[in-house]
Amino acid sequence: MADTATIGRLLRSSTAGYVFGCSVPEPEVPLFGAFVKAPAQRGQTEVIGLIYDITIEDDPFVRQMVATPDLPEAYVEDQRVNRQVPIEVSVLAVGYRDGGGFQQALPPQPPITLDRISQCSPAEVLEFTSRFDFLRLILDSPDAPADELIAVSLRHAADLRPPEDRTFFLREAGKELARLLNRDLARLENLLRRIRP
Amino acid sequence: MALELNKLTQQVDALGANAAQRLAELSERLPAAHAMLNAIGVADDELHRKVLTALTFRWAGAIPTAEAINAAFPLPAHPARANVAAADGSQIYPDRHGVALYYLVNVGSIVFRHGLAQAPGTRSQPEVFYEDADLYEEDGGQIPSVKIDAERDLRELAELARLAQAEASSAPTVTLLDNGLLLYFSLQTQDQKLIEAVLRDYLSQLDHLKQSGAAVAGVVDRPRAASVIRLLHLATLEPEEITDAGLRDLGSFRHMTDAMLFDFLKPGQRSALFVNASPANQIYYKPRDHTIYFFYLNAGRPGKDALLRIEVPEWVAKDKAKLDLAHAAVVEQCRVSDGFPYVLMRAHELAVVTMSERREFDQMVIGALIRRGLSPSISQKAQGKTWTGAGKRRYK
Numbered sequence: 129m130a131d132t133a134t135i136g137r138l139l140r141s142s143t144a145g146y147v148f149g150c151s152v153p154e155p156e157v158p159l160f161g162a163f164v165k166a167p168a169q170r171g172q173t174e175v176i177g178l179i180y181d182i183t184i185e186d187d188p189f190v191r192q193m194v195a196t197p198d199l200p201e202a203y204v205e206d207q208r209v210n211r212q213v214p215i216e217v218s219v220l221a222v223g224y225r226d227g228g229g230f231q232q233a234l235p236p237q238p239p240i241t242l243d244r245i246s247q248c249s250p251a252e253v254l255e256f257t258s259r260f261d262f263l264r265l266i267l268d269s270p271d272a273p274a275d276e277l278i279a280v281s282l283r284h285a286a287d288l289r290p291p292e293d294r295t296f297f298l299r300e301a302g303k304e305l306a307r308l309l310n311r312d313l314a315r316l317e318n319l320l321r322r323i324r325p
Numbered sequence: 326m327a328l329e330l331n332k333l334t335q336q337v338d339a340l341g342a343n344a345a346q347r348l349a350e351l352s353e354r355l356p357a358a359h360a361m362l363n364a365i366g367v368a369d370d371e372l373h374r375k376v377l378t379a380l381t382f383r384w385a386g387a388i389p390t391a392e393a394i395n396a397a398f399p400l401p402a403h404p405a406r407a408n409v410a411a412a413d414g415s416q417i418y419p420d421r422h423g424v425a426l427y428y429l430v431n432v433g434s435i436v437f438r439h440g441l442a443q444a445p446g447t448r449s450q451p452e453v454f455y456e457d458a459d460l461y462e463e464d465g466g467q468i469p470s471v472k473i474d475a476e477r478d479l480r481e482l483a484e485l486a487r488l489a490q491a492e493a494s495s496a497p498t499v500t501l502l503d504n505g506l507l508l509y510f511s512l513q514t515q516d517q518k519l520i521e522a523v524l525r526d527y528l529s530q531l532d533h534l535k536q537s538g539a540a541v542a543g544v545v546d547r548p549r550a551a552s553v554i555r556l557l558h559l560a561t562l563e564p565e566e567i568t569d570a571g572l573r574d575l576g577s578f579r580h581m582t583d584a585m586l587f588d589f590l591k592p593g594q595r596s597a598l599f600v601n602a603s604p605a606n607q608i609y610y611k612p613r614d615h616t617i618y619f620f621y622l623n624a625g626r627p628g629k630d631a632l633l634r635i636e637v638p639e640w641v642a643k644d645k646a647k648l649d650l651a652h653a654a655v656v657e658q659c660r661v662s663d664g665f666p667y668v669l670m671r672a673h674e675l676a677v678v679t680m681s682e683r684r685e686f687d688q689m690v691i692g693a694l695i696r697r698g699l700s701p702s703i704s705q706k707a708q709g710k711t712w713t714g715a716g717k718r719r720y721k
Contacts (some may be wrong), residue, residue, distance in 0.1 A: 189662075189670070194660045201442035203661055206435075206671065209444035 133249060134244040141238035143176060143180060145271075148245040149214035158182060158217045161280030163248035163256065165225075166239035173226045175235045176256055177219035178281050178311065180272035184215050184303035187307045190297040219245075219274045232261035250288045257285040257297075260304035267308055275315065278305070286323075295325040345346035351585065356585055360556045362395045375559050378567045380602060386555030386572075387583075388597035390618070390642075394553065400593030401649035402551035403657045406440035408498040410539075412669035413676045417683060418470050419460060424708035425690050427455040428473055432480045433675025436488055438496070439657070439669050445668075449675045450484070459634035471513045473521045478508060482530040489539035497646070498539035499654045501671045506531075506543040506636040507605055508619050524605075528613045535615075535640050540647035544655065546665055548621070551575070553583045553599060583621060586630050590623040592630065594658050598642050610638075618642035622652065624666075631664030649693055696706040 134152030135157045146166060150158065158164070158179050165174045183245075190207060193199060197265070224235035256262070266274050266281075282301050286294045302320050309316040376388050392398075412434040418644045419428045438445065454460070460468055461511030487498040492498050502625035508527060514520065535540045538639065542560040562571055575581075587596050600606070601617045610616050616639040635655060641647045658666035678686075694701040703711075 191662055193661055199661065200439065202437060202439065202445060203442035203667065205442065206437070206447075208446045210435075210671075211674075 135164070135215075135245055136245045138215065138239050138241055138245060139214070141166075141240065143234050143236075143238050144269075145219050146175070146219065146239055146245075147216055147218050149216055150245075151215065152208050153158050153182070153215055157247055161284055163208045163253045163279055163281070164219055164245055164286075165252070166219075166243050166245050168224070168235055168239045168243075173212045173224045173237070175221050175239055176223040176225065176230065176252075177184075177221045178266065178277055180220050180277050181218035181219055182215065183218070194303050212274065218271070219270050219291075220277070222251040223256060232256075232259055232265070234265070239280075241322060252284055253288055257282075260301055263301070263304055264308055275319050275322070278319060282323050286325075298323050298325045327551040347580070351581055354581065355585055355588075356559060357692050358554070358578060359579060359589070361560065362553075362586060365389075365557070365560055366393045366395060367391070368394065372560055374400060375558075375562065375564065375567060376602070378564065379559050379572060380607065382567070382569050382572055382671070384555065384559070384572055384602050385552065386559060386602045386643070387552035387619075388531045389556065390598045390600065392597035394597050394599070396597045396653075397590055397594040398596075400656055401653045402648065403439070403653040404497050406438075406496045407654060408490040408492045408496050408539075408651060409437045409439060409501065409654050409658060409666075410485060410492060410498065411435055411437075411501040411503070411666065411672040412481045412488070413503045413669065413672035414481045415673075415676045415678050416473050417479050417678055419467060420707075422704035423469070424687055424703055425455070425694060426460055426467075427453050427690070428460070428468070429453045429678070430473065430477050430480060430684070431676050431678055432477070432484050433672045433677075434484045434488060434676065435668050435671045436492055437658075439654070440496070447671070447675055448484075450480075455588055457707075469514070472519065474513075475508070475519070478504075479523065479526050479530070482527060482534075485541060486533035487539065489534050489537035489541075493539040494539045497650050497718070498537075498675055499535065499647075499651050499667055500539055500541045501655070501658075501669055502541070502543045503673065504543055505545050505617075505619075505634070506541070506638060507601055507603055507610070513676045521609075522607045528609065528615055531613070531638060532614045535638070540644075540651050541638065542641065542651040542655065543636035544666060544669060545634040545636070548632065549557050550582050550634060551578075551582050552601065552619075554578045554581045556599075557586075587621040587623075587632060588630070588651075589696050590621060590630075591633070592623050592625050592627055594623055595635070596621040596653050598648075601636070615637060622655060624656050626660070626663050629664065631659060633659075 136148040139147045139149045154291060159260055160179055160182065162179045163176060164179060164278050165176050168175050223230055223232040234276055263278060266272060266278050282298065289297055302323060306316060370390065379386060389652065412432055414430060414432045417429040419426050429451060431449060433449045436446040441484055462468060481502060485502065487500055489500050508524065553573065558575045559572065590596060598618045598620050601619055606617050617636050618639060619634055619636045622633045622635050623630050624633050633655065635651065637651060641651060658668055661667045664672050691701045
């Protein structure tokens with residue numbers, strides 16, 4: 129299994145998804161709609177997920193400082209770098225990888241506390257998105273903003289493909305969405321507009 | 326719920342009424358105290374003679390300096406670049422009902438580099454004490470909490486001295502403590518040998534701070550002292566009335582505090598400097614050139630006063646640049662955290678041992694004991710507290 133840099137550690141989890149914490153975010157990670165992975169079953173599986181929410185918590189100390197006029201940068205750096213109020217990143221589980229490759233279904237077991245979370249490599253995203261069964265998991269999610277998440281993650285997966293393959297990929301995804309949303313045409317139309325090549 | 330609040334409603338109501346009545350009564354007497362402060366202005370020879378007499382009675386008042394005692398000094402400019410360091414400590418006292426006998430001291434510190442857009446340096450340094458020599462007195466008794474407090478205070482100051490030596494060469498540096506510089510512990514114990522041993526180390530750390538070139542200041546929030554009030558009272562006494570009893574009975578100044586007296590300070594202003602007349606200052610600090618001075622400082626903002634008592638050693642009080650730096654840095658730090666220095670809040674945060682951390686540490690200790698074949702357990706009394714401490718269950 130490919131090893132990539134840790135972007136955070138797990139705070140809490142369930143088979144439906146997990147929340148990880150990280151310190152100050154980098155410009156490129158974590159991003160809404162990005163594919164991430166976390167080990168489970170003592171490394172036997174990796175839970176693949178999509179980031180659907182990034183929350184920055186406050187506390188009374190920070191609230192007090194918000195009202196300070198001309199706040200010098202060193203105070204800001206202290207709060208961001210030293211106090212490490214965790215940034216909470218919510219992830220929707222959309223599949224897992226076991227000995228047989230990627231499965232687009234809920235994982236048999238969630239990752240556990242303090243497990244390392246890392247970004248999926250481009251090759252992993254390409255392989256995972258070669259099928260579209262994961263779209264149903266997103267549409268069924270009670271928590272994630274499903275339409276937005278589908279649009280962003282499909283665009284991201286399309287951008288990783290050679291330019292000549294992108295249109296085909298998005299059309300195939302659109303066909304799957306049409307099957308899943310054949311009773312909600314207004315929603316389908318909106319989604320298709322978002323992913324139109 | 327063991328505390329039956331319904332049985333306290335009348336008493337709490339009376340408490341509120343009592344506080345309001347006391348404040349009204351003190352407010353009536355305050356103008357006379359202000360008038361006295363203004364009448365004295367710069368202390369004359371007669372008042373200084375009275376102070377000298379009072380000192381022979383272990384008087385705990387404020388000794389006036391050359392500054393007019395009713396003066397208000399404006400906020401000096403803050404240097405564009407300065408270092409502000411702070412240290413604070415916390416402890417876990419030994420618990421004979423716990424899984425093992427130990428105590429722990431944790432010191433947190435921060436160096437804030439004003440003028441640089443970089444995160445401050447922070448540190449947290451815990452140490453656990455478990456040897457017999459740490460835990461027991463010569464007579465076999467368990468170490469008193471006052472000794473652990475002294476150990477913590479010493480470590481706080483040593484940390485400031487370490488930071489001062491590392492930082493002072495880069496920019497003007499002031500180091501802050503979250504209490505007075507006159508060790509309170511000397512009032513809490515009769516053990517003269519202990520007092521002298523602790524103060525010897527404490528004063529050595531003040532030596533190191535002085536040598537570093539940094540300033541040091543102790544910050545007391547919501548001060549309750551009545552040192553300057555005692556000076557006003559002393560000024561009203563005739564020489565023959567300066568006795569133990571005469572100094573103790575504050576008459577019309579009774580229950581007043583310096584904080585009430587210096588309510589005229591506007592945000593940013595400091596009061597005059599005074600010397601703390603405490604015997605510990607005269608006996609221990611003065612011979613080592615660390616005589617403790619103090620002033621009051623309004624570190625608040627328009628509409629919200631925040632009076633602090635700031636204690637500084639003589640070599641800060643008499644060095645205008647250092648005194649101005651301490652004054653300006655405390656006010657600037659308070660601007661961000663609304664009345665108490667930011668760095669002291671952060672040092673406390675870095676030092677404090679929370680209940681959950683304490684539980685986790687106890688688990689570490691239990692693990693270490695089990696690995697050595699021991700069977701740790703807390704006392705039945707402590708166990709009972711864990712059973713009942715969450716409050717009574719109620720039928721719903």
